[in-house]
Amino acid sequence: MTMSEKPNPPRLIAWELTSRCNLSCVHCRGASTDEEAIGELDTFEAKTFIDQVASLGSPILILSGGEPLVRPDVYELAHYGTNKGLRVVLATNGTLLERETVRKLKEVGIKRVSISLDGADSATHDGFRGVEGAFDKAMEGIEALKAEGMDFQINTTITKRNLGEIPRILKMATSLKADALHIFLLVPTGRGENLADEEIPPAEYERILHWFYEQKKHTSLELKATCAPHYFRIMRQCAEKEGMEVSINTHGFDAVSRGCLGGTAFCFVSSTGDVQPCGYLPVIAGNIRNQSFGEIWNNSTLFNELRDFSLLKGKCGKCEYKNVCGGCRARAYAATGDYLEEEPYCIYHPR
Numbered sequence: 001m002t003m004s005e006k007p008n009p010p011r012l013i014a015w016e017l018t019s020r021c022n023l024s025c026v027h028c029r030g031a032s033t034d035e036e037a038i039g040e041l042d043t044f045e046a047k048t049f050i051d052q053v054a055s056l057g058s059p060i061l062i063l064s065g066g067e068p069l070v071r072p073d074v075y076e077l078a079h080y081g082t083n084k085g086l087r088v089v090l091a092t093n094g095t096l097l098e099r100e101t102v103r104k105l106k107e108v109g110i111k112r113v114s115i116s117l118d119g120a121d122s123a124t125h126d127g128f129r130g131v132e133g134a135f136d137k138a139m140e141g142i143e144a145l146k147a148e149g150m151d152f153q154i155n156t157t158i159t160k161r162n163l164g165e166i167p168r169i170l171k172m173a174t175s176l177k178a179d180a181l182h183i184f185l186l187v188p189t190g191r192g193e194n195l196a197d198e199e200i201p202p203a204e205y206e207r208i209l210h211w212f213y214e215q216k217k218h219t220s221l222e223l224k225a226t227c228a229p230h231y232f233r234i235m236r237q238c239a240e241k242e243g244m245e246v247s248i249n250t251h252g253f254d255a256v257s258r259g260c261l262g263g264t265a266f267c268f269v270s271s272t273g274d275v276q277p278c279g280y281l282p283v284i285a286g287n288i289r290n291q292s293f294g295e296i297w298n299n300s301t302l303f304n305e306l307r308d309f310s311l312l313k314g315k316c317g318k319c320e321y322k323n324v325c326g327g328c329r330a331r332a333y334a335a336t337g338d339y340l341e342e343e344p345y346c347i348y349h350p351r
């Protein structure tokens with residue numbers, strides 16, 4: 001990109017509508033609790049933000065949190081975003097979903113709902129979620145989504161404690177007839193910092209992502225590894241071994257996407273208006289109370305650095321896969337304090 005060219009608009013924005021939550025998960029990047037949120041964007045500010053997003057492009061807008069369903073104007077904001085031409089989706093822990101809630105979400109144009117399930121049973125899931133009964137409630141939430149015909153996906157965060165359950169979670173997602181299973185690999189940030197010992201070791205990463213690649217061949221579920229940029233290297237290495245070209249026809253959307261999208265196609269907006277590359281990387285490109293979203297997206301030094309892969313350091317900087325992987329900038333930051341440093345959880349030695 002030359003200085004005069006505008007960056008591509010974001011394709012996906014995760015928006016923390018509120019930092020407040022009815023659960024208190026051990027790994028929560030937002031360290032969310034049930035305490036009243038301070039400094040949240042009000043309805044007017046939130047709509048102004050939606051206007052600014054829509055004037056830039058028409059990304060998927062993920063209403064996230066905290067728990068977005070504890071914010072009373074969630075329906076009003078979803079409706080507003082839908083009317084502006086955005087594809088609005090909702091990310092919830094699933095415990096507050098009743099059929100009436102789902103009906104309202106459909107009415108305001110929510111296209112898909114993600115439910116977080118971190119275990120194949122209540123023992124594991126409730127252990128993550130800090131509240132007994134969270135698993136059963138989330139299951140009831142899924143039943144409500146199905147009964148109302150809402151598309152849904154399951155989001156699972158992987159750590160050492162549930163790694164062995166991932167095949168069971170995949171089976172469960174299949175039998176629940178979910179549209180997708182998205183796995184997130186723990187980033188030790190927020191309350192997740194206390195779980196740094198539970199990050200799976202690099203060799204296990206490698207193994208689970210190879211497994212994931214194989215599973216994609218046998219399922220109609222959309223499987224996506226988020227915050228696991230090395231997947232895009234592994235996919236190419238596997239395809240090469242199989243004598244296959246990586247293309248949309250053979251590998252679907254993964255063929256045209258890349259590992260870390262933070263600052264290039266994705267960003268996170270906090271409940272107080274801070275714009276970040278992602279929710280797991282606590283560095284701020286700007287605040288929408290001071291500048292327009294478009295100005296921040298197009299001009300912030302932070303985002304422009306993340307768009308320039310030649311700035312990557314260490315192994316990531318030398319890697320022949322840097323354009324398709326790029327390492328997790330949040331994990332690099334958590335480990336070193338420098339978001340351009342090498343991804344600490346990658347086993348690969350660049351040629």
Ligand code: HEM
Nearest residue numbers: 014062064089090091112113114226227261262266278279
């Ligand atoms: C359609 C329904 C979808 C829902 C409900 C959903 C939900 C989520 C949520 C909750 C997050 C975490 C954001 C946060 O709270 O910090 C997230 C992150 C992310 N999602 Fe999805 N997602 C959806 C679809 C997609 C699609 C289609 C893509 C493909 C481009 C995608 C790519 C990502 C990426 C790149 C991240 C950020 C993590 C990173 O930095 O790599 N999501 N998604």
Ligand SMILES: C[C@H]1O[C@@H](n2cnc3c(N)ncnc32)[C@H](O)[C@@H]1O
Nearest residue numbers: 027028029116155157184186187192
């Ligand atoms: C939006 C999704 O992000 C997950 N999530 C929350 N905190 C973290 C973290 N520190 N690392 C990885 N995933 C996380 C939630 O469990 C939810 O499924």
Ligand code: SF4
Nearest residue numbers: 021024025028066093
């Ligand atoms: S991960 Fe989601 S459900 Fe859990 S405490 Fe954080 S915001 Fe709440």
